[in-house]
Amino acid sequence: MSVNMKTDVLVTLSNRHTAWPDPVDLSEAGCTGVRIIAKGRVLRLLDGGALAPWIHAARDRGIKVLLDLPGDRPLVRRLSGARRLTIGDEVVLADSMEETSRRNPDSKIIYVDHGRRLVDDVIVGDEIDIADGAYVFSVNAVDETQVTMRCVVASPVTLSARSVGRRKAALRVSCPTASELKLAARLGPELADVFIVSFCEQESQIASIRKSAIGATVFAKIESARGYAEAARIADVADGVLVGRHDLSTELEPSAVWEIVRNTAEICRRAQRPVIVGSGILESMCDQSKPSVTDVADIRRLLSLRVDGLLLAGSISVLHPVRAVRVLRDLCGCPA
Known part of the structure:
Protein backbone atom coordinates (compact mmCIF):
# COMPACT_ATOMS: atom_id res chain seq x y z
CA MET A 1 0.00 0.00 0.00
CA SER A 2 1.44 3.36 -0.98
CA VAL A 3 0.49 6.74 0.40
CA ASN A 4 0.99 9.88 -1.66
CA MET A 5 1.59 12.77 0.73
CA LYS A 6 2.04 15.39 -2.00
CA THR A 7 0.73 18.78 -0.82
CA ASP A 8 -0.92 17.17 2.21
CA VAL A 9 -2.07 19.26 5.14
CA LEU A 10 -2.14 17.18 8.31
CA VAL A 11 -3.21 17.78 11.89
CA THR A 12 -2.23 16.04 15.14
CA LEU A 13 -4.87 14.61 17.46
CA SER A 14 -3.83 13.52 20.94
CA ASN A 15 -4.96 13.04 24.51
CA ARG A 16 -4.59 16.78 25.00
CA HIS A 17 -7.90 17.20 23.14
CA THR A 18 -11.04 17.26 25.25
CA ALA A 19 -13.06 16.78 22.04
CA TRP A 20 -11.89 15.86 18.58
CA PRO A 21 -13.04 17.92 15.57
CA ASP A 22 -15.68 16.49 13.28
CA PRO A 23 -14.06 14.68 10.31
CA VAL A 24 -16.49 16.49 8.00
CA ASP A 25 -15.23 19.86 9.23
CA LEU A 26 -11.61 18.79 8.85
CA SER A 27 -12.21 17.51 5.34
CA GLU A 28 -14.05 20.63 4.22
CA ALA A 29 -11.24 22.77 5.64
CA GLY A 30 -8.75 20.93 3.43
CA CYS A 31 -7.23 18.43 5.84
CA THR A 32 -5.91 15.35 4.05
CA GLY A 33 -4.37 13.48 6.97
CA VAL A 34 -4.54 13.13 10.74
CA ARG A 35 -1.74 11.96 13.00
CA ILE A 36 -3.10 10.17 16.07
CA ILE A 37 -0.62 9.81 18.94
CA ALA A 38 -1.20 6.37 20.49
CA LYS A 39 -0.46 7.06 24.13
CA GLY A 40 -2.30 7.83 27.35
CA ARG A 41 -6.06 8.11 27.04
CA VAL A 42 -5.92 7.82 23.25
CA LEU A 43 -4.12 4.49 23.49
CA ARG A 44 -6.83 3.16 25.80
CA LEU A 45 -9.57 4.36 23.45
CA LEU A 46 -7.84 2.78 20.48
CA ASP A 47 -7.30 -0.42 22.41
CA GLY A 48 -10.97 -0.60 23.37
CA GLY A 49 -12.29 0.29 19.93
CA ALA A 50 -13.93 3.54 21.04
CA LEU A 51 -12.13 5.57 18.38
CA ALA A 52 -12.99 3.23 15.51
CA PRO A 53 -16.17 5.13 14.48
CA TRP A 54 -14.29 8.46 14.34
CA ILE A 55 -11.47 6.89 12.33
CA HIS A 56 -13.87 5.22 9.89
CA ALA A 57 -15.69 8.54 9.44
CA ALA A 58 -12.40 10.29 8.72
CA ARG A 59 -11.31 7.68 6.20
CA ASP A 60 -14.71 7.84 4.52
CA ARG A 61 -13.99 11.53 3.93
CA GLY A 62 -10.67 10.66 2.29
CA ILE A 63 -8.57 11.63 5.32
CA LYS A 64 -5.54 9.37 5.81
CA VAL A 65 -4.90 8.17 9.35
CA LEU A 66 -1.30 8.11 10.59
CA LEU A 67 -0.95 6.24 13.88
CA ASP A 68 2.06 7.50 15.82
CA LEU A 69 3.68 4.89 18.10
CA PRO A 70 5.67 7.01 20.56
CA GLY A 71 7.72 4.28 22.23
CA ASP A 72 9.20 4.72 25.69
CA ARG A 73 12.17 6.97 25.12
CA PRO A 74 12.57 9.31 28.13
CA LEU A 75 13.12 12.48 26.14
CA ALA A 154 27.39 17.69 38.00
CA SER A 155 28.88 19.36 34.96
CA PRO A 156 30.04 22.99 35.23
CA VAL A 157 27.85 23.73 32.21
CA THR A 158 24.42 25.20 32.87
CA LEU A 159 21.72 22.65 32.15
CA SER A 160 19.33 24.12 29.59
CA ALA A 161 16.58 22.94 27.28
CA ARG A 162 19.15 22.44 24.52
CA SER A 163 21.65 20.50 26.60
CA VAL A 164 19.21 18.19 28.33
CA GLY A 165 19.77 14.56 27.88
CA ARG A 166 18.95 11.98 25.37
CA ARG A 167 18.74 8.77 27.32
CA LYS A 168 18.88 6.93 30.61
CA ALA A 169 21.53 4.24 30.53
CA ALA A 170 19.55 1.87 32.75
CA LEU A 171 16.50 1.96 30.46
CA ARG A 172 16.36 -0.05 27.29
CA VAL A 173 14.66 2.30 24.89
CA SER A 174 12.08 0.58 22.75
CA CYS A 175 10.35 2.35 19.88
CA PRO A 176 7.84 0.94 19.31
CA THR A 177 7.11 -0.93 22.53
CA ALA A 178 5.75 -4.46 22.73
CA SER A 179 2.25 -3.17 23.52
CA GLU A 180 2.37 -0.87 20.50
CA LEU A 181 3.46 -3.72 18.26
CA LYS A 182 0.54 -5.75 19.55
CA LEU A 183 -1.79 -2.84 18.84
CA ALA A 184 -0.42 -2.48 15.31
CA ALA A 185 -0.92 -6.18 14.66
CA ARG A 186 -4.53 -5.97 15.81
CA LEU A 187 -5.48 -2.74 14.04
CA GLY A 188 -3.50 -3.39 10.88
CA PRO A 189 -4.58 -1.44 7.80
CA GLU A 190 -8.21 -1.60 8.94
CA LEU A 191 -7.85 1.57 11.00
CA ALA A 192 -4.44 2.98 10.10
CA ASP A 193 -3.20 3.99 6.65
CA VAL A 194 0.28 4.60 8.08
CA PHE A 195 2.20 3.65 11.22
CA ILE A 196 4.76 6.20 12.42
CA VAL A 197 7.80 4.96 14.35
CA SER A 198 8.80 7.76 16.73
CA PHE A 199 12.46 8.35 17.59
CA CYS A 200 13.49 6.15 14.71
CA GLU A 201 17.24 5.67 14.80
CA GLN A 202 17.77 2.35 13.05
CA GLU A 203 16.32 0.26 10.26
CA SER A 204 15.30 -2.58 12.57
CA GLN A 205 12.58 -0.40 14.11
CA ILE A 206 10.85 -0.27 10.73
CA ALA A 207 11.18 -4.02 10.33
CA SER A 208 9.54 -4.68 13.72
CA ILE A 209 6.36 -2.90 12.62
CA ARG A 210 6.29 -4.65 9.24
CA LYS A 211 6.59 -7.97 11.03
CA SER A 212 3.68 -7.19 13.35
CA ALA A 213 1.37 -5.47 10.88
CA ILE A 214 1.74 -7.31 7.61
CA GLY A 215 1.35 -5.02 4.62
CA ALA A 216 1.43 -1.86 6.72
CA THR A 217 2.83 1.41 5.42
CA VAL A 218 5.52 2.60 7.84
CA PHE A 219 6.91 6.10 8.22
CA ALA A 220 10.01 6.90 10.28
CA LYS A 221 10.00 9.95 12.53
CA ILE A 222 13.39 11.64 12.61
CA GLU A 223 13.61 13.68 15.82
CA SER A 224 17.13 13.19 17.15
CA ALA A 225 20.65 13.83 15.91
CA ARG A 226 21.30 10.11 16.01
CA GLY A 227 18.22 9.44 13.89
CA TYR A 228 19.33 12.04 11.37
CA ALA A 229 22.76 10.38 11.14
CA GLU A 230 20.96 7.24 9.94
CA ALA A 231 18.40 9.10 7.80
CA ALA A 232 19.66 7.79 4.45
CA ARG A 233 19.53 4.15 5.57
CA ILE A 234 16.17 4.67 7.25
CA ALA A 235 14.68 6.34 4.17
CA ASP A 236 15.74 3.38 2.06
CA VAL A 237 13.60 0.97 4.10
CA ALA A 238 10.75 3.20 5.29
CA ASP A 239 7.80 4.24 3.15
CA GLY A 240 8.22 7.87 4.16
CA VAL A 241 9.79 10.20 6.72
CA LEU A 242 8.34 12.66 9.23
CA VAL A 243 10.77 15.26 10.60
CA GLY A 244 9.86 16.33 14.15
CA ARG A 245 11.30 19.82 14.56
CA HIS A 246 10.19 20.28 18.16
CA ASP A 247 12.11 17.31 19.53
CA LEU A 248 15.14 18.15 17.42
CA SER A 249 15.11 21.66 18.90
CA THR A 250 15.58 20.27 22.43
CA GLU A 251 18.91 18.88 21.29
CA LEU A 252 20.13 21.28 18.60
CA GLU A 253 20.27 24.95 17.72
CA PRO A 254 17.65 26.32 15.26
CA SER A 255 20.17 26.57 12.41
CA ALA A 256 21.09 22.91 12.84
CA VAL A 257 17.42 21.90 12.87
CA TRP A 258 16.89 23.75 9.59
CA GLU A 259 19.88 21.96 8.03
CA ILE A 260 18.42 18.61 9.12
CA VAL A 261 15.05 19.47 7.55
CA ARG A 262 16.68 20.58 4.31
CA ASN A 263 19.05 17.64 4.06
CA THR A 264 16.38 15.08 5.01
CA ALA A 265 14.09 16.47 2.30
CA GLU A 266 16.92 15.95 -0.19
CA ILE A 267 17.60 12.42 1.10
CA CYS A 268 13.93 11.55 0.68
CA ARG A 269 13.82 12.95 -2.86
CA ARG A 270 16.78 10.78 -3.82
CA ALA A 271 15.13 7.75 -2.21
CA GLN A 272 11.78 8.69 -3.80
CA ARG A 273 10.08 8.79 -0.41
CA PRO A 274 7.59 11.42 0.80
CA VAL A 275 8.73 13.72 3.60
CA ILE A 276 6.48 15.52 6.08
CA VAL A 277 7.64 18.32 8.37
CA GLY A 278 5.89 18.96 11.66
CA SER A 279 5.92 21.13 14.79
CA GLY A 280 5.97 24.89 15.16
CA ILE A 281 3.66 25.50 12.21
CA LEU A 282 1.13 28.35 12.62
CA GLU A 283 1.60 28.39 16.40
CA SER A 284 1.06 32.17 16.34
CA MET A 285 -2.60 31.48 15.60
CA CYS A 286 -3.07 30.08 19.09
CA ASP A 287 -3.72 33.63 20.32
CA GLN A 288 -4.40 35.66 17.18
CA SER A 289 -6.70 35.31 14.18
CA LYS A 290 -4.00 35.51 11.51
CA PRO A 291 -0.59 33.86 11.25
CA SER A 292 2.46 35.96 12.04
CA VAL A 293 4.84 37.10 9.33
CA THR A 294 7.42 34.72 10.79
CA ASP A 295 5.06 31.75 10.51
CA VAL A 296 4.17 32.58 6.92
CA ALA A 297 7.85 32.92 6.02
CA ASP A 298 8.56 29.56 7.69
CA ILE A 299 5.86 27.82 5.67
CA ARG A 300 7.07 29.34 2.41
CA ARG A 301 10.60 28.28 3.25
CA LEU A 302 9.45 24.72 3.86
CA LEU A 303 7.45 24.68 0.64
CA SER A 304 10.56 25.82 -1.24
CA LEU A 305 12.11 22.50 -0.20
CA ARG A 306 9.25 20.70 -1.99
CA VAL A 307 8.19 18.86 1.14
CA ASP A 308 5.25 16.56 0.63
CA GLY A 309 3.27 17.46 3.73
CA LEU A 310 3.06 19.92 6.61
CA LEU A 311 1.84 18.73 9.99
CA LEU A 312 0.05 20.92 12.50
CA ALA A 313 0.95 19.91 16.04
CA GLY A 314 1.32 21.36 19.50
CA SER A 315 -1.18 23.84 20.89
CA ILE A 316 -2.56 24.92 17.52
CA SER A 317 -3.80 21.37 16.83
CA VAL A 318 -5.66 21.43 20.16
CA LEU A 319 -7.06 24.94 20.23
CA HIS A 320 -7.90 25.74 16.61
CA PRO A 321 -7.41 22.67 14.41
CA VAL A 322 -10.01 23.42 11.74
CA ARG A 323 -9.15 27.10 11.43
CA ALA A 324 -5.42 26.33 11.26
CA VAL A 325 -5.97 23.66 8.59
CA ARG A 326 -7.93 26.15 6.50
CA VAL A 327 -5.19 28.80 6.73
CA LEU A 328 -2.41 26.31 6.05
CA ARG A 329 -4.28 24.92 3.05
CA ASP A 330 -4.55 28.42 1.59
CA LEU A 331 -0.86 29.12 2.19
CA CYS A 332 0.09 25.85 0.51
CA GLY A 333 -2.20 26.54 -2.44
CA CYS A 334 -4.01 23.25 -1.88
CA PRO A 335 -7.51 22.95 -3.32
CA ALA A 336 -10.35 22.89 -0.81
Missing part, protein backbone atom coordinates in the same frame (compact mmCIF):
# COMPACT_ATOMS: atom_id res chain seq x y z
CA VAL A 76 13.28 15.60 28.25
CA ARG A 77 10.92 18.17 26.75
CA ARG A 78 11.88 21.25 28.69
CA LEU A 79 13.20 22.62 31.94
CA SER A 80 11.55 25.03 34.31
CA GLY A 81 14.29 27.51 33.35
CA ALA A 82 17.99 26.90 32.77
CA ARG A 83 19.76 25.51 35.83
CA ARG A 84 23.28 25.20 37.12
CA LEU A 85 23.01 22.04 39.16
CA THR A 86 25.44 20.98 41.84
CA ILE A 87 26.03 17.66 43.55
CA GLY A 88 23.28 17.03 46.09
CA ASP A 89 20.57 19.00 44.24
CA GLU A 90 17.19 17.31 44.13
CA VAL A 91 15.57 16.99 40.70
CA VAL A 92 12.07 15.79 39.88
CA LEU A 93 11.27 14.05 36.60
CA ALA A 94 7.51 14.50 36.21
CA ASP A 95 4.92 13.34 33.70
CA SER A 96 2.49 16.11 34.62
CA MET A 97 2.45 19.75 35.69
CA GLU A 98 -0.56 19.14 37.95
CA GLU A 99 1.26 17.89 41.06
CA THR A 100 3.45 20.93 41.73
CA SER A 101 1.90 21.55 45.17
CA ARG A 102 3.21 18.19 46.39
CA ARG A 103 6.81 18.91 45.48
CA ASN A 104 9.62 20.28 47.54
CA PRO A 105 9.75 23.99 46.61
CA ASP A 106 13.55 23.75 46.38
CA SER A 107 13.43 20.97 43.77
CA LYS A 108 14.59 21.58 40.24
CA ILE A 109 11.71 20.44 38.02
CA ILE A 110 12.36 18.75 34.69
CA TYR A 111 9.35 17.73 32.59
CA VAL A 112 9.72 14.61 30.48
CA ASP A 113 7.73 13.16 27.64
CA HIS A 114 6.33 9.67 28.30
CA GLY A 115 7.00 10.30 31.97
CA ARG A 116 4.39 7.74 33.00
CA ARG A 117 6.43 5.03 31.36
CA LEU A 118 9.56 6.33 33.03
CA VAL A 119 7.76 6.05 36.36
CA ASP A 120 6.80 2.49 35.49
CA ASP A 121 10.33 1.48 34.47
CA VAL A 122 12.69 2.92 37.06
CA ILE A 123 13.24 1.83 40.65
CA VAL A 124 14.99 3.37 43.64
CA GLY A 125 18.74 3.09 43.15
CA ASP A 126 18.72 3.41 39.36
CA GLU A 127 20.98 6.01 37.80
CA ILE A 128 19.79 8.41 35.12
CA ASP A 129 22.27 10.04 32.73
CA ILE A 130 21.48 13.43 31.22
CA ALA A 131 23.42 15.41 28.62
CA ASP A 132 25.51 12.41 27.62
CA GLY A 133 26.71 11.79 31.17
CA ALA A 134 27.47 15.41 32.06
CA TYR A 135 24.94 14.91 34.84
CA VAL A 136 24.17 11.70 36.70
CA PHE A 137 21.26 11.31 39.12
CA SER A 138 20.48 8.59 41.63
CA VAL A 139 16.78 7.75 41.97
CA ASN A 140 15.56 8.29 45.54
CA ALA A 141 11.80 7.79 45.21
CA VAL A 142 9.20 6.81 42.61
CA ASP A 143 5.48 7.47 42.86
CA GLU A 144 2.52 7.53 40.47
CA THR A 145 3.47 10.70 38.59
CA GLN A 146 7.11 11.51 39.25
CA VAL A 147 10.63 10.29 39.92
CA THR A 148 12.62 12.13 42.59
CA MET A 149 16.39 11.88 42.34
CA ARG A 150 19.55 13.51 43.64
CA CYS A 151 22.43 14.79 41.53
CA VAL A 152 25.61 12.74 42.07
CA VAL A 153 27.69 14.05 39.13
